[in-house]
Amino acid sequence: xxxxxxxxxxxxxxxxxxxxxxxxxxxxxxxxxxxxxxxxxxxxxxxxxxxxxxxxxxxxxxxxxxxxxxxxxxxxxxxxxxxxxxxxxxxxxxxxxxxxxxxxxxxxxxxxxxxxxxxxxxxxxxxxxxxxxxxxxxxxxxxxxxxxxxxxxxxxxxxxxxxxxxxxxxxxxxxxxxxxxxxxxxxxxxxxxxxxxxxxxxxxxxxxxxxxxxxxxxxxxxxxxxxxxxxxxxxxxxxxxxxxxxxxxxxxxxxxxxxxxxxxxxxxxxxxxxxxxxxxxxxxxxxxxxxxxxxxxxxxxxxxxxxxxxxxxxxxxxxxxxxxxxxxxxxxxxxxxxxxxxxxx
Amino acid sequence: xxxxxxxxxxxxxxxxxxxxxxxxxxxxxxxxxxxxxxxxxxxxxxxxxxxxxxxxxxxxxxxxxxxxxxxxxxxxxxxxxxxxxxxxxxxxxxxxxxxxxxxxxxxxxxxxxxxxxxxxxxxxxxxxxxxxxxxxxxxxxxxxxxxxxxxxxxxxxxxxxxxxxxxxxxxxxxxxxxxxxxxxxxxxxxxxxxxxxxxxxxxxxxxxxxxxxxxxxxxxxxxxxxxxxxxxxxxxxxxxxxxxxxxxxxxxxxx
Amino acid sequence: xxxxxxxxxxxxxxxxxxxxxxxxxxxxxxxxxxxxxxxxxxxxxxxxxxxxxxxxxxxxxxxxxxxxxxxxxxxxxxxxxxxxxxxxxxxxxxxxxxxxxxxxxxxxxxxxxxxxxxxxxxxxxxxxxxxxxxxxxxxxxxxxxxxxxxxxxxxxxxxxxxxxxxxxxxxxxxxxxxxxxxxxxxxxxxxxxxxxxxxxxxxxxxxxxxxxxxxxxxxxxxxxxxxxxxxxxxxxxxxxxxxxxxxxxxxxxxxxxxxxxxxxxxxxxxxxxxxxxxxxxxxxxxxxxxxxxxxxxx
Numbered sequence: 001x002x003x004x005x006x007x008x009x010x011x012x013x014x015x016x017x018x019x020x021x022x023x024x025x026x027x028x029x030x031x032x033x034x035x036x037x038x039x040x041x042x043x044x045x046x047x048x049x050x051x052x053x054x055x056x057x058x059x060x061x062x063x064x065x066x067x068x069x070x071x072x073x074x075x076x077x078x079x080x081x082x083x084x085x086x087x088x089x090x091x092x093x094x095x096x097x098x099x100x101x102x103x104x105x106x107x108x109x110x111x112x113x114x115x116x117x118x119x120x121x122x123x124x125x126x127x128x129x130x131x132x133x134x135x136x137x138x139x140x141x142x143x144x145x146x147x148x149x150x151x152x153x154x155x156x157x158x159x160x161x162x163x164x165x166x167x168x169x170x171x172x173x174x175x176x177x178x179x180x181x182x183x184x185x186x187x188x189x190x191x192x193x194x195x196x197x198x199x200x201x202x203x204x205x206x207x208x209x210x211x212x213x214x215x216x217x218x219x220x221x222x223x224x225x226x227x228x229x230x231x232x233x234x235x236x237x238x239x240x241x242x243x244x245x246x247x248x249x250x251x252x253x254x255x256x257x258x259x260x261x262x263x264x265x266x267x268x269x270x271x272x273x274x275x276x277x278x279x280x281x282x283x284x285x286x287x288x289x290x291x292x293x294x295x296x297x298x299x300x301x302x303x304x305x306x307x308x309x310x311x312x313x314x315x316x317x318x319x320x321x322x323x324x325x326x327x328x329x330x331x332x333x334x335x336x337x338x339x340x341x342x343x344x345x
Numbered sequence: 346x347x348x349x350x351x352x353x354x355x356x357x358x359x360x361x362x363x364x365x366x367x368x369x370x371x372x373x374x375x376x377x378x379x380x381x382x383x384x385x386x387x388x389x390x391x392x393x394x395x396x397x398x399x400x401x402x403x404x405x406x407x408x409x410x411x412x413x414x415x416x417x418x419x420x421x422x423x424x425x426x427x428x429x430x431x432x433x434x435x436x437x438x439x440x441x442x443x444x445x446x447x448x449x450x451x452x453x454x455x456x457x458x459x460x461x462x463x464x465x466x467x468x469x470x471x472x473x474x475x476x477x478x479x480x481x482x483x484x485x486x487x488x489x490x491x492x493x494x495x496x497x498x499x500x501x502x503x504x505x506x507x508x509x510x511x512x513x514x515x516x517x518x519x520x521x522x523x524x525x526x527x528x529x530x531x532x533x534x535x536x537x538x539x540x541x542x543x544x545x546x547x548x549x550x551x552x553x554x555x556x557x558x559x560x561x562x563x564x565x566x567x568x569x570x571x572x573x574x575x576x577x578x579x580x581x582x583x584x585x586x587x588x589x590x591x592x593x594x595x596x597x598x599x600x
Numbered sequence: 601x602x603x604x605x606x607x608x609x610x611x612x613x614x615x616x617x618x619x620x621x622x623x624x625x626x627x628x629x630x631x632x633x634x635x636x637x638x639x640x641x642x643x644x645x646x647x648x649x650x651x652x653x654x655x656x657x658x659x660x661x662x663x664x665x666x667x668x669x670x671x672x673x674x675x676x677x678x679x680x681x682x683x684x685x686x687x688x689x690x691x692x693x694x695x696x697x698x699x700x701x702x703x704x705x706x707x708x709x710x711x712x713x714x715x716x717x718x719x720x721x722x723x724x725x726x727x728x729x730x731x732x733x734x735x736x737x738x739x740x741x742x743x744x745x746x747x748x749x750x751x752x753x754x755x756x757x758x759x760x761x762x763x764x765x766x767x768x769x770x771x772x773x774x775x776x777x778x779x780x781x782x783x784x785x786x787x788x789x790x791x792x793x794x795x796x797x798x799x800x801x802x803x804x805x806x807x808x809x810x811x812x813x814x815x816x817x818x819x820x821x822x823x824x825x826x827x828x829x830x831x832x833x834x835x836x837x838x839x840x841x842x843x844x845x846x847x848x849x850x851x852x853x854x855x856x857x858x859x860x861x862x863x864x865x866x867x868x869x870x871x872x873x874x875x876x877x878x879x880x881x882x883x884x885x886x887x888x889x890x891x892x893x894x895x896x897x898x
Contacts, residue, residue: 137698138830139877145870196450200436204435211418213421252706256702314703
């Protein structure tokens with residue numbers, strides 16, 4: 001037992017070191033297009049491993065990401081855009097005076113984005129988790145719409161449908177990649193603790209969990225708020241990457257993509273979420289051609305925007321019907337190496 | 346007296362599952378709750394564990410009323426249970442299943458678990474060692490890293506009891522623990538329960554159909570029929586009681 | 601504001617509420633028998649609207665025939681989606697079912713988007729629907745009266761089926777306990793398929809009404825409506841058909857009347873359903889007409 005713990009720690013260190021090296025290497029050597037994709041992948045890794053916490057590990061079906069990402073993005077944008085830029089871009093009405101005073105450095109902005117999202121999550125959790133029932137999905141779906149409605153209808157704060165621009169481009173691979181590493185380690189540490197065990201128990205058999213003294217309400221709320229925190233931070237990183245955000249950026253498709261990612265990777269597996277992100281975000285780029293006019297065996301088809309999404313939704317249905325476990329199932333990278341030792345299944 | 350059921354009635358809509366039932370369980374007793382199917386035995390369990398609120402009456406544990414307490418709070422007061430159809434956590438190992446029982450006794454915070462402060466490490470080590478001890482007691486420690494639901498039925502039953510004991514209970518509720526077992530497994534289980542009662546300082550309340558098992562194990566029994574008490578006393582007296590025999594009408598497993 | 605305008609808004613509220621009610625019934629029935637939130641249900645409403653459009657504008661059918669086509673097509677779609685996507689997952693963990701439902705929903709929206717384009721298509725409303733009628737001193741189009749009346753008729757029909765026929769009894773039994781129904785020799789799957797058929801048919805009618813009122817159809821029209829209709833079902837009491845109607849009417853009325861009294865809140869009208877949902881979860885989770893089954897899970 002003692003020896004294998006040390007070996008595990010060395011492997012972990014090696015993985016993190018490789019990741020850090022890769023971030024350094026990519027920043028210096030890859031072209032802009034590739035770096036943009038890598039930034040996207042890093043941010044979506046943060047979103048995916050946290051979305052996986054509530055959906056996969058705790059087994060509570062939620063559709064929250066687009067809402068909390070939007071919240072995080074707007075909070076960050078409000079804190080990063082300079083007062084001059086705000087005065088200039090708020091075109092529908094003038095911004096409230098307090099909006100002009102909002103200012104913070106990047107780290108503070110990201111932390112506030114995360115905490116504000118977590119706070120909102122907490123207020124949602126109380127009515128939803130108190131009752132038995134599958135209302136989390138509908139409530140979080142509605143929440144996403146509400147955030148959009150709030151953003152559009154409060155132009156003095158958010159500049160309404162025009163969205164916010166001139167967000168300083170603070171995000172680079174060091175930020176996105178670094179925070180991704182932190183997020184992954186945090187989530188893994190949570191899962192491998194009494195809190196993670198409680199979440200898994202809730203997923204496997206909520207009544208038996210209660211019978212073992214687990215406070216299931218607390219477990220679900222913790223998972224949900226933690227997800228929201230990282231989704232808020234991810235939203236902030238996204239805002240500082242895109243430099244420009246608007247209410248319809250964070251639509252249902254945003255959440256849907258994350259859903260496919262964690263299902264493909266394996267609901268409940270953090271490693272799976274990472275693999276899923278690489279495949280889906282990478283694959284999404286590659287699949288752009290589906291939206292363009294295509295040449296199939298000499299036939300020219302017209303552009304079919306949205307075909308990508310049709311393919312995605314079919315993919316999701318097929319996975320659920322035929323390969324529900326996804327790539328990793330509930331296992332982590334660890335578990336693959338354990339295969340010979342304890343006698344496989 | 347460690348547990349007192351005080352004039353408890355439970356109605357579900359129009360159906361009366363338990364009618365004005367009272368009984369007491371003394372410390373370290375092995376107390377059997379028996380009766381034909383549908384007599385209200387599992388309902389009584391669920392009232393004790395807090396999953397159902399009694400329509401009338403109350404449950405007193407160590408002279409403290411359990412009314413209004415949530416199930417997980419009642420566990421922390423010292424009452425643990427197993428289920429008739431063995432509900433182990435299917436995605437987790439045997440060790441993790443037992444660890445869950447200890448978790449509310451582990452003293453580290455959320456933040457400490459993320460940054461892996463020393464208190465996290467020492468507490469995790471402490472409860473892991475305690476879990477292995479309990480598994481060892483039941484001879485299950487060699488299966489610690491197996492997926493819990495991969496084990497045989499008898500082995501899973503032992504793990505479930507180990508898991509319940511991890512919560513450090515004073516009162517252990519066993520819902521048909523011998524269900525689905527052959528005579529030799531049943532005999533072994535009876536020995537284990539008796540030994541655990543002594544070694545862990547437990548009081549045991551169990552639901553059972555197997556009269557031989559009940560005879561071998563229980564100090565006292567309560568016979569329920571249609572939610573009402575029809576007999577309270579020793580198992581051997583119970584078998585001879587006229588009302589009990591009528592209620593069962595041959596439902597006895599007297600092999 | 602004067603009485604006529606207020607009454608006018610009441611009628612509008614009734615109309616909108618009826619449409620929500622029709623769709624909410626389908627949600628509540630499927631949830632009742634399967635404990636599944638069928639996310640694709642709102643999109644069935646959209647399909648119903650499109651089939652109506654297709655029937656009139658492309659096939660040149662008279663309105664009545666187009667409506668029948670819409671109902672039949674939607675019911676078929678609902679039943680097929682159950683057979684292909686949901687039935688194979690009957691014994692899978694619940695979350696798998698919910699994810700699949702989202703997948704079906706998204707698929708329908710985007711498939712229609714790809715093949716019909718996202719731009720709303722004007723719905724060819726039959727002229728007699730738009731004729732103005734005088735009733736109780738108010739002037740309104742025929743459709744405004746037709747919608748609540750037909751909804752009421754359909755509601756009576758559904759309640760009659762549920763409480764006076766053996767199929768209805770099977771449906772209600774199924775909502776209570778799946779196992780027992782199978783033991784009594786009734787094929788639970790056939791009953792479930794029936795429920796999908798009925799719910800989808802009602803959603804189609806709702807879709808046609810919607811198309812007549814706005815008057816257009818577009819692929820995303822079922823999204824928000826579906827969300828609100830499910831909220832309506834929960835508010836009224838999930839599992840209860842009467843509750844679904846009550847919830848639908850409450851939300852429909854609120855949307856119309858509040859905006860009429862407070863036009864500055866107009867941008868928030870889509871939020872009311874959500875607010876009602878949170879309130880009911882906080883204060884009476886089983887819904888206004890809901891019953892608290894203390895089902896034995898142990």
